[in-house]
Amino acid sequence: MNDALIHLFIQLISSRIGLQVRPQDRTALSQKILTRMKAIKLALPEKYYQLLTERSLESQKEWRQLVLLVTTNESYFMRDKGQFSLLEKVILPELIEQKIKLKKTLGIQPTLRLWSAGCSTGEEPYSLVILLKQLISDWSEWKILVLGSDINDAALEKAKRGIYSEWSFRLVDSQVQSRYFKQHKNEWEIDVNLRHSVDFKSVNLVSDNFPNLYNNIYNMDLIVCRNVFVYFEAKYISIVLKKFAQTLKPGGYLMTGHAELHGQTAGEFKPKIFPESVVYQRCDLQKMNSAPQIRPQSGKP
Numbered sequence: 535m536n537d538a539l540i541h542l543f544i545q546l547i548s549s550r551i552g553l554q555v556r557p558q559d560r561t562a563l564s565q566k567i568l569t570r571m572k573a574i575k576l577a578l579p580e581k582y583y584q585l586l587t588e589r590s591l592e593s594q595k596e597w598r599q600l601v602l603l604v605t606t607n608e609s610y611f612m613r614d615k616g617q618f619s620l621l622e623k624v625i626l627p628e629l630i631e632q633k634i635k636l637k638k639t640l641g642i643q644p645t646l647r648l649w650s651a652g653c654s655t656g657e658e659p660y661s662l663v664i665l666l667k668q669l670i671s672d673w674s675e676w677k678i679l680v681l682g683s684d685i686n687d688a689a690l691e692k693a694k695r696g697i698y699s700e701w702s703f704r705l706v707d708s709q710v711q712s713r714y715f716k717q718h719k720n721e722w723e724i725d726v727n728l729r730h731s732v733d734f735k736s737v738n739l740v741s742d743n744f745p746n747l748y749n750n751i752y753n754m755d756l757i758v759c760r761n762v763f764v765y766f767e768a769k770y771i772s773i774v775l776k777k778f779a780q781t782l783k784p785g786g787y788l789m790t791g792h793a794e795l796h797g798q799t800a801g802e803f804k805p806k807i808f809p810e811s812v813v814y815q816r817c818d819l820q821k822m823n824s825a826p827q828i829r830p831q832s833g834k835p
């Protein structure tokens with residue numbers, strides 16, 4: 535494939551799904567495009583490019599297939615001990631406490647709305663539910679949403695099945711593993727109640743609109759979007775950040791992977807620095823006079 539055409543593909547893919555194709559990944563991308571052309575029996579890459587730019591069902595269907603080849607879906611339970619400890623010990627208890635106060639003062643049923651954006655095969659949202667189960671004893675009194683979304687349909691299917699190999703548990707305490715999972719030979723199946731506690735949806739963070747009442751993506755207390763922006767072009771990180779800010783409640787938190795927002799403008803977020811990680815709190819827009827730059831935490835990659 536000639537250089538000009540591969541460049542067009544790279545631009546198109548970035549603008550649709552945010553992915554940054556590095557110079558060293560160009561050959562691999564060409565191979566993936568050729569694989570898809572073969573699968574749908576197209577001889578010319580120009581025709582394939584045209585198909586991807588169309589507004590048709592066929593084009594949407596093809597994007598879903600291409601996404602399977604260009605996304606990276608590595609995930610595991612409690613990925614990053616420090617960040618999960620921060621969630622367990624600080625962030626979630628603070629959110630839970632606020633809701634309990636509201637219940638006591640205004641009689642409002644406590645709600646919690648958490649979103650794992652770019653959840654891949656589901657380990658991240660299920661890890662969040664496990665933490666919540668340990669922190670909330672009167673679960674039935676609460677209205678809790680844990681949403682897991684991804685752009686990769688195969689990853690979402692696996693997430694919905696909730697069956698994992700030992701490798702997904704590399705950071706999980708064995709007691710937690712046997713409490714919430716049932717072993718079948720070499721695989722572990724998540725407890726059915728836990729499985730039903732997560733709502734999985736297909737969402738393209740770059741091209742889909744949110745907040746979105748229709749999709750139940752609004753008023754989030756916490757958005758966890760980790761190891762997703764690391765693959766993104768800066769321009770599209772900034773677009774998604776604006777949508778995240780609007781999707782969080784004022785005071786709600788965004789957690790990304792370490793240093794994934796380096797060089798981004800904080801905008802509506804106030805970085806809060808903890809020894810384990812930075813988290814970004816949506817602040818009251820009127821109080822923000824200037825937008826600080828987000829710098830990486832020292833000692834983190």
Ligand SMILES: C[S@@+](CC[C@H](N)C(=O)[O-])C[C@H]1O[C@@H](n2cnc3c(N)ncnc32)[C@H](O)[C@@H]1O
Nearest residue numbers: 551605606608609652654685686738739760761
């Ligand atoms: C490496 S996984 C991270 C999984 C999990 N958050 C974790 O940290 O273990 C990155 C995920 O982001 C998803 N992703 C990439 N681009 C996306 C987009 N534009 N919209 C939604 N999800 C996207 C990929 O499909 C992939 O499953």
